Amino acid sequence: MFRNTAEGYGLVSRVLHWAIAAGVVGMMIFGTRIAAMEPSLSNYWLYGVHKSFGLTILGLVLIRLVWHRISPVPEPAGMAGTWQHGLARGVHILLYLFLLAIPVSGWVASSATGIDTVFFNIVVMPAIAPPSEVVAAWGFAVHGALWKGLLALIALHVAGALRHGFGPGSALRRMGRG
Template sequence: MMRNTEARFGIVTRSIHWISAVLVIGMLGFGTYIARMEVDMSNFHLFGWHKSFGLVALTLVILRVLWHRLSPPPGPMPSGPAWQDRLAKGTHLALYLLLLAVPLTGWIASAATGIDVVVFESWTLPRIAPVSEGWETAFFAAHGVLTKLLAALILLHVAGAFHRRDGTLRRMLRGRA
């Protein structure tokens, strides 16, 4: 079943979720690794790969939002206290916002350096910020802070999925509780 129903996540939603999860967790680790490097010509390509996969992550979250408009996800499993449902909704909203903000701040920061953002060594993204040391510094700092918030929310999201024991995790793995 491609589309979501009132009780099930469809294959499209589950695929986008798990591909995004693997990609974003990998990007968090890879980004942490390259952030400690001094940029030079011997490792410059690593930053290009990070930017390229960041664009893939941004594209996936946009597709996911559009898909949810076409095929709304099922509601939460009715099991726990109301505060847990509110926390889950708030966490999901914050995750979506951060999944948009993290790659966008990275793109803005990279554009502000004056160096073209080239995706998979094939095509150049439009420059979406002026070349500016101030912008570069501010947006790389924002990118770093937002990335840490994203990592913390991912941990909260995973902990919530394991804590609930109400079929939510099974539903995201198999489509049904």
């Protein structure tokens, strides 16, 4: 039930997949809203909420990568050796790279502002970059550019899932009901 099998995704992979998917889409909307704001004392807490959820997503992505080592994901049904399989694998690898690079770049940039990154007002996270205006500016520029790349990858990923998405053993069925 919890583990992946040769035919389908187990509960752990499915919950992680949909939690990360929903979280990332929510964070893209949230992030663009806060980036358009003039930072002030009254909206300062919103940045903290964004950072905390972003770090949560980073944690979930890392857990997912470790879980896939413990419980390998199933091969796509009937697609082995095809160019679609190669494309799907390439998109999956890029998705993970972006899912790691986006929160890490946000964390680097936030650290470089010299302001503490506090996880849900509970834990002060270590700064992973020294205070620097240049690093903060570059970090936020990278953070602001990467999410657009991730959005394009998600569009490809969703198109592929819908293309192979229906019927028994299909991609959507396997990631939905297992």
